[in-house]
Amino acid sequence: MESKNKEELLQKFSQLEQPLLDEILAQSTIRHLKEGDEALRTGQYIKSTVLLSKGLLKVYREDENGNEFLMYYLEPGNACALSMMCTARDEQSQIMVKAVDESEIILIPSHLSELWLAKYKSWHNFVIASYRQRFEELLQTLDSVAFKALDERLLFYLKRHVKVSGNEVKLSHQQIANELSSSREVISRLLKKLEQTGAITLHRNYIEVHDLDIV
Amino acid sequence: MESKNKEELLQKFSQLEQPLLDEILAQSTIRHLKEGDEALRTGQYIKSTVLLSKGLLKVYREDENGNEFLMYYLEPGNACALSMMCTARDEQSQIMVKAVDESEIILIPSHLSELWLAKYKSWHNFVIASYRQRFEELLQTLDSVAFKALDERLLFYLKRHVKVSGNEVKLSHQQIANELSSSREVISRLLKKLEQTGAITLHRNYIEVHDLDIV
DNA sequence: TCCCTTCTGTGACATCAGTCACTGTACTCC
DNA sequence: GGAGTACAGTGACTGATGTCACAGAAGGGA
Structure with missing residues (x-):
């Protein structure tokens, strides 16, 4: 990863501790997405935790007839909570993630993200906070559909x-x-x-x- | 906690390691719920992680007009994922949890449940697995409402x-x-x-x- | 400029789901 | 056993949403 990325990363994920950021910089890969590119498809096996460093992603659900509907957006500094949970068990994605604007995502191999939970307190907190946030957003979406x-x-x-x-x-x-x-x-x-x-x-x-x- | 509870606990939560089970037995409180009793109300501050040892709970959402709708059920051996996430920040519950049948719940003080994440690998796994399961069930509910x-x-x-x-x-x-x-x-x-x-x-x-x- | 495609606006109609009003039926408590 | 109450069944009506069929407007490329 180049050094300009490093600074950006530090900005977006400033709640993570320094040694962890260094590991992320060293061990993860970057992917650039054009508008409309898919970061994750329903049914795809998840091998990495997805962090968003730039751009905007939408996370949505798709049924068998191709109907879709929006769950929530991810902004820079957010992580895809689902991709964190699937960690370590090669689970299939239940959702679609697509770039709304040109975006940049950071892919962390699942086994590392798993490891870091114990190793870095700040990573652990980040994961929990992400779960919680997404769960709440999903509840809001659910409310709006149901009520x-x-x-x-x-x-x-x-x-x-x-x-x-x-x-x-x-x-x-x-x-x-x-x-x-x-x-x-x-x-x-x-x-x-x-x-x-x-x-x-x-x-x-x-x-x-x-x-x-x-x- | 009496010893007959201990055996039941071991059965329902056999994936947890022994020293952890001992701690749970020593540090948590038991609550018995009659059918229709509420374990958690919307807006209530969450001070404990809720495990279900006996009975059946329903987790549902309620809007300002008193309309409700079911998110999912919790069976013995399950935990209320929301009550785990609210841990350590005195968050308010976003949901209602009510006993469908006569039930028994185990209340673990939030600070302990937080502590155990680092201390017991099996607890950590249990928490992650719970999140994941509930998230998936919620997605299914969402699908059914939306599509x-x-x-x-x-x-x-x-x-x-x-x-x-x-x-x-x-x-x-x-x-x-x-x-x-x-x-x-x-x-x-x-x-x-x-x-x-x-x-x-x-x-x-x-x-x-x-x-x-x-x- | 002209054609073609995509996007938007609108009326007519069908359908699903919610509401109202009422009836009938089963259970409970004196 | 009779009165009262909760539960269930049903027709009529209404409103929200989806569908069909067009027409017009905006923009893009040859």
Whole structure:
């Protein structure tokens, strides 16, 4: 790993102790993903723990008919919790992970990540914290699917998207419909209604978000 | 803790190493729950890791309007993964845990459970395995809500229930409706349809399950 | 510039699920 | 055994969401 990566790593994962960061730098491999590249596919065997150093990943579920829906996003400094749990047993991934923007991921061989749990307190804490965070996000997603009508789910979705990538939501209605496991026409109508409240402005291939809390 | 508990504990948690079991026996407290008693409420501060030694618990989510829906069941030998994650930070519970049958739970003070992660390899493995299992079950629940119509969700629900408590499903239609976050009438109709296929027979306050795979 | 593709908007309609209103049935407690 | 209560069955209606069928708008490439 080159030295410029080192500095970036230190920044993104500053909660990890120095000797651990050194090991990561020495032992892991870097992968660059273009927008739309997959970091992990459903059914794939997991051999590494995935850390995100740059970019944005989405973690989602896909059913047998190709329907998908978004679980949550991963930002730089996050780890894919599932890839940590699968550690050491060559488990198959239950999820899809895809790059939303151009991204850079750090792949740590599973046996090392396993080893470090005992060796580095900060790694152990990081893993636990990651589990917890993801579990909570998943619960929120679950809530929104189980308890909320589609208009509220759309709001929840937009808010989350704004939080990770700003007020210009660069998505087509079709993409949004996919991630909510709905259909384009319905999303179009709901977005139109939102536009009428003044919360957003619609454009081709992107949505300008003004204020989602006024709704 | 009395000695008869000790033997039971050994049985249910045989994957844990002996010195750890001794510590558990010495340091934890036992609580007996009657059917319907709550082990954990949403918003409650978590001070202990919860292990289930006898009975059956259901873990579910509740929204602000009192709607609920089932996440998964815990059987003897299982632990409440959420209560492990909240460890050491006095976090609030995001979930409800309630006894389905008369149950016995083991409460381990959070600081100990935290300590043991480093001290006992088998504890560490147990915690990781618990996270993973619960995460997977949660994903399945999520799938069923997101991708399936209510009739299939009902099937999924019944199958899961049969797995943990046998072919006599002792529940009213109302209870099932609650756990699926639906309404009694709808569940009644779907059950009636199921009965017509021969998969089940309906009785007052319980459902006799013959074969859910023929549907 | 012109064609072609992709994205968006919209009406009409079908379907599933939730709600209301009511009936009937089984169990329980005096 | 009678009254009261919880549970179950059913028809009618409503609303939300998904589907179909188009039409129009925006952008991209030859």
